[in-house]
Amino acid sequence: MSTGFTSPFGGNSNPFVRMETAGMQRVAEEDENDMITSPTTPSFGRTPASHNNGGGLFRSPFGADGASDTHMTGVGRPHLDPAGYPAQYNFGRRTSVSAESLKPPTGETYDNWTPPVHPKTAEQLQRLKEAMSGNFLFSHLDDEQTAQVLGALVEKPIPSKDIKVITQGDTGDFFYVVEKGSFDIYVSPTGKVEPGLDGAGRKVSTIGAGGSFGELALMYNAPRAATVISAEPNCTLWALDRMTFRRILMESTFARRRMYEGFLEEVPLLSSLTPYERSKIADALKSEKFPTGHTIIREGDPGDSFYLLVDGEAVALRNGDETPVKHYKKGDFFGELALLNDAPRAASVVSTTEVKVVSLGKSAFQRLLGPVESIMRRTKYVGVKTGVEEMDPLQIA
Amino acid sequence: MAATVAHSQQPLSPGGATSNGGGSSGGLHPLMAAAAANAAKQQQQQSQQRIDARNQEPFDLTSKKLCLADFQRVRTLGTGTFARVCLVRPSHGTEADRSKVYALKILRKTEVIKLKQIDHVRHERQILSDVSGHPFITSFQASFSDHEFLYIVLDYIPGGELFTYLRKYRRFDEDMAKFYAAEIVLVLEYLHEHQGGIAYRDMKPENLLLDADGHIKLVDFGFAKRLGNNQNDHPEETYTLCGTPEYLAPEVIHNKGHTTAVDWWALGILIYEFLTGYPPFWHSNPIEIYKQIVEKPVLFPQDPPISPEAKDIIRQFCTVDRSRRLGNISGGAARVKAHPFFRGVDWDAVMARKYKGPILPPVRYPGDAQCFDIYPEDDERREEYTDDMAERYDEYFKDF
């Protein structure tokens, strides 16, 4: 490396170099038995090239030379400045986790999988919904996904007391919701159930009706962290397995994404997008539902979002006019000029049925793909203005 | 063959390693043990003769007949959930050949099948060979298999895991963090943007090694997947949950379908861990980690003080909304490189390895393994790979 080469990484951050200073000697001695910082290792005397620049002259872009001084006194010594340092954190190497692979359905091999449906009363559904509502794995699901997950829960009657539902250390595939009865939770310090009377370990809690357990199994196959035993006779559990759960999420997400991408393909303004770009847009669409008669966009308002009608029907109305200028049905789009400019909306769009729309703001679009103008310039929309005006009744002056 | 992995410091038995493998003596009846011992002794003598003969044979990594007997195990370098990686030397060939060292990643077929990782190991082998040669990625040399195991031969990276240094120094200052982050940005740019959309999916200090000069080498392509952004084809999103709990992106947890954006999320977590010594979301119960990842913002401690630029880049990577996540938004990696956190970085110089690494690993000679932790050499899991299984699954492993 040439002497003229300045490093933005700071010249003094090599911990081995720091060790040479008298102040660090004590630390180095404490590390005597450690293979890595041992001052006797041959690399110890090596210096980073940036030393060529001379210590004082070399400044990192963030003035980190000073900062690294304070840093270095703390380095490698967990007992120094304990404030804010999580003593409970397990500092060991972390192993990877992986669920079985889920393959999205491809064109030809689409196997028309439908989630299992186990009948339930309206009352049961309500209770299960409540029991699962607080759980972060379910709280983000849309209505359709929630309905499918609820339908897939299967009843597991537990007739008597002392039945082991899950065993600590075993791998698990099921998540459970308690409908009736109660269950005791035991944890053994060894991570698995030991032989003998108290082999399951210490009782740590009890879960009653409306409670649930075993949710990690919905993510991947991991050893159970506790043993769960029925605490009374005639308990009822509802169970959901990982494959079903993940498949429901995947299929619905996948189907929805493909549907959006299909709709987006029909938008002339976006016709020059690559499939990759379209999928990024599909990924960023925000979905909303509106009742009949709702004004989705209002004439005269500044336009900032573009909409796709996913379900239901709507009309475009202009101030004073009785008859709609346009009807929209599933797959139609409106307001796309908002991606180009902030001109006021030239008409209102009002739902005539319950509708579901997905929308994308101009700023989100630009964040993902850059300026719309440059995308349109790619193909036929060189004369942006005229081309676009023909496209959208909202812009008819 | 199980026994071969348990051997240490000895030449691997060439016979046991190849065609007639599978003879695990795990559950042998005591009466038969003596006979087995005798047979083993005989076999050992034969093996010795064969080794002597082979010493003259050239060592050839490109040979179709490459097998375990071509290597001699020095010691284990690391173990993960699915594999054991050993430092090995060629067991025969010229003097120069035999002074070479490699890292041999060993995967047990039964484990691969049981843990449903068949697709993953196939991708690993394929992608490793595709991306081999990048300055910050471990080079792939060869792969082979025998009755019970799959093997990947890699260049040996002697500096050890960045993890070891991070835990040892407790945390890195911003200059160090910036140095490593910069090299990783170039790796991600390469994988995502120049290799047809490869998502790496397991970024963490345990999978980042230092070479003898202190530069990054990314290892473990066990979860890497080519998502493809073929212009005429539908870009694929992938749904398989994989990674390391503390580093999982929210969309992976929610099974929304994920893309290369998960690597930028993980880089945010990584920079945070560099600067503070621990990841932003942690708990002894993994479910609590996941809950935090999807619900909580990244919070920074008072101590150590973290610069506004560093906080900003971490927050921008760890943005739940992928349409706002740095690296994934328009401009891709170029936007990352232009972030103030990297102000002053000459990216060509990074690629050319012109910056000196802040940690110089104490590597005394090419095969020195002192930078790696010691692991038990014994492999306790010994489930037999039956002929039935071979019949059913071997076709999936034929690329090895």
Ligand SMILES: Nc1ncnc2c1ncn2[C@@H]1O[C@H](COP(=O)(O)OP(=O)(O)O)[C@@H](O)[C@H]1O
């Ligand atoms: N090429 C290599 N040179 C040196 N050590 C390596 C090499 N490849 C892997 N290792 C060590 O082995 C460990 C496990 O390897 P890895 O490929 O990550 O396996 P796993 O998939 O089980 O996590 C790594 O964390 C690293 O310490």
Ligand SMILES: [Mg+2]
């Ligand atoms: Mg690994």
